[in-house]
Amino acid sequence: MMNDPDDRVRHLLRDVTPDDARRTAPPPAVWDAIAAEVGHDARADTADATDETVAGVVAPIPLRARHRWSWTLGAAAVLLVAIGAAVIIDARRADAPDLIAAVDVTSEGLPDAPAGIATRAIIEETGGVRRVALDVSGVDVGADEFLELWLINDDITDMVSLGVVRNGGTFEIPAEVELADFPIIDVSVEPDDGVPTHSGRSVLRGRLEA
Amino acid sequence: MSAALLTRPDWHNVPEEPLRRVSDQMTEPTTLDDAFARGGDSVLRAAYDEHGSFVYSLCRRTVGEDLAADITQEVFVAAWRQRASYDPARGSLGAWLTGITRHKIVDVLRREARHRNERLDSSNVLLDVSDPVEWVRQLGDRMLLADAMEALTERARAVIELAFVEDLTHEQIAASTGIPLGTVKSDVRRGLDRLRRHIDFDPPTGET
Incomplete structure (x- = not known):
C-alpha cells in the first residue's frame, strides 16, 4: 500500500x-x-x-529548538481563513467594490516615526470580503526590518495583523474582525527577528471614524 | 477573537535566505549523517544527543516506559555496530535509526504476543490496533515528518499543508496566500524532497 x-x-x-x-x-x-x-x-x-x-x-549540529510546530492547531486556523476567503473571492470576483472608509494615516504624534509622513488607507468591500489598500512607499525601513499593517482596538490591548507591507498593497480583513472593535489602522516597523507580536514602533496611524 | 488572528499570517514574514540554509540540512546529508556513516570519535554521542529523545519517545509510545530505556540502548548499540551499512545518500540518519527502532519494537511486541498466545497481526490487546506492525511504522514516520515539517520555513510549511492536507492546487494556494505561483511550486517541490528523505527508508538488513 x-x-x-x-x-x-x-x-x-x-x-x-x-x-x-x-x-x-x-x-x-x-x-x-x-x-x-x-x-x-x-x-x-x-x-x-x-x-x-x-x-x-563533528561540525556542530544545531539542535532544533524544541518549540514544537503547531500547524495542526493555530496555523491551520489562519490558513483556513485564507482558503475560505479565496473561495469567496473566486465566486464574487465580478462584483464591484463598495467603499467603506477612507482613513488618513500619518506619523503625527508617533515617537518612533519620521515626521511629516501622511498617506491614506482605503477600505473597500467586494463580495463580502473587506480589504485595506495602502501605499507606504514614503516610509524608509532598514535592511533587517519590514513594515507590518495592523488593526488595533481603542484600548491598544488587542490587535490583528493584516500582513507585511512592501511599498503598498491590498490586505484582506479577516471575516471575523469587526472593524468597530478594531478601528485603529497602524503600520509598525518590525525587526526581522521572528517575533510575531507588534514591535511597539508605530510609524503610521489613523482611526476609522464610526 | 481567536488567538490565531493575533499572529501574523506566517507566509508573509519569513526571511527566505537565512532559514533556507537551516532547512537545507534536511535535504542534503548533514555533517552528522556523513560522520556517522564513516564512524569515528564522538559521532555516536552526537547521534545520541540529536536522536536519543526521538528513539526513546517512539519506544515509550509503543512498548511503554519500562521497556523504552532498554530498547533505546539496543537501538544505538545496533546502529553503531551496523554503521557501515548506513548510506547518507539514501536518507537521513533519523530515518535510518527509526527503521532500526521499529524492528526492535516489533520484536518486543512479537515476544509479548507469544507470551499471551496471540498472533501479532491479530487484534493486539496492548496496542488496541488491528495491525501493530504497520501502526509502529506509521507512528515512526509521523514523528519523523513532524520533525521535518518543523525544519521547513514557515512559508514552506504553510504551502505544504495547503497542498497536501487541504488538497489545494498550486494556483489556489497562490490566489489565497498571495505567494507567487512560481514560489508555491518550488516550495512544494523542495518541501516534498525534504520530507521524503525522512520516510520510506528501507530498514537495514538483518534487523528483523
Missing part, C-alpha cells in the same frame, strides 16, 4: 497529531549503558561530552 513516497507523505501528513511532535529525553543511565556496551569508542565520547567538545569533532 502507498508505495509512492509522495503519496505516503501526503497520507501521513494528514494524520500527524501534536503528540507526534512531543519528545521525552531518555534517562541518563541509557547513555551510560550504551557507552559500556560499545566499549572504547564511546567511552572516549563520554569523556568528550564532559568538556563540551563532542560537537567539535
Whole structure:
C-alpha cells in the first residue's frame, strides 16, 4: 500500500497529531549503558561530552529548538481563513467594490516615526470580503526590518495583523474582525527577528471614524 | 477573537535566505549523517544527543516506559555496530535509526504476543490496533515528518499543508496566500524532497 513516497507523505501528513511532535529525553543511565556496551569508542565520547567538545569533532549540529510546530492547531486556523476567503473571492470576483472608509494615516504624534509622513488607507468591500489598500512607499525601513499593517482596538490591548507591507498593497480583513472593535489602522516597523507580536514602533496611524 | 488572528499570517514574514540554509540540512546529508556513516570519535554521542529523545519517545509510545530505556540502548548499540551499512545518500540518519527502532519494537511486541498466545497481526490487546506492525511504522514516520515539517520555513510549511492536507492546487494556494505561483511550486517541490528523505527508508538488513 502507498508505495509512492509522495503519496505516503501526503497520507501521513494528514494524520500527524501534536503528540507526534512531543519528545521525552531518555534517562541518563541509557547513555551510560550504551557507552559500556560499545566499549572504547564511546567511552572516549563520554569523556568528550564532559568538556563540551563532542560537537567539535563533528561540525556542530544545531539542535532544533524544541518549540514544537503547531500547524495542526493555530496555523491551520489562519490558513483556513485564507482558503475560505479565496473561495469567496473566486465566486464574487465580478462584483464591484463598495467603499467603506477612507482613513488618513500619518506619523503625527508617533515617537518612533519620521515626521511629516501622511498617506491614506482605503477600505473597500467586494463580495463580502473587506480589504485595506495602502501605499507606504514614503516610509524608509532598514535592511533587517519590514513594515507590518495592523488593526488595533481603542484600548491598544488587542490587535490583528493584516500582513507585511512592501511599498503598498491590498490586505484582506479577516471575516471575523469587526472593524468597530478594531478601528485603529497602524503600520509598525518590525525587526526581522521572528517575533510575531507588534514591535511597539508605530510609524503610521489613523482611526476609522464610526 | 481567536488567538490565531493575533499572529501574523506566517507566509508573509519569513526571511527566505537565512532559514533556507537551516532547512537545507534536511535535504542534503548533514555533517552528522556523513560522520556517522564513516564512524569515528564522538559521532555516536552526537547521534545520541540529536536522536536519543526521538528513539526513546517512539519506544515509550509503543512498548511503554519500562521497556523504552532498554530498547533505546539496543537501538544505538545496533546502529553503531551496523554503521557501515548506513548510506547518507539514501536518507537521513533519523530515518535510518527509526527503521532500526521499529524492528526492535516489533520484536518486543512479537515476544509479548507469544507470551499471551496471540498472533501479532491479530487484534493486539496492548496496542488496541488491528495491525501493530504497520501502526509502529506509521507512528515512526509521523514523528519523523513532524520533525521535518518543523525544519521547513514557515512559508514552506504553510504551502505544504495547503497542498497536501487541504488538497489545494498550486494556483489556489497562490490566489489565497498571495505567494507567487512560481514560489508555491518550488516550495512544494523542495518541501516534498525534504520530507521524503525522512520516510520510506528501507530498514537495514538483518534487523528483523
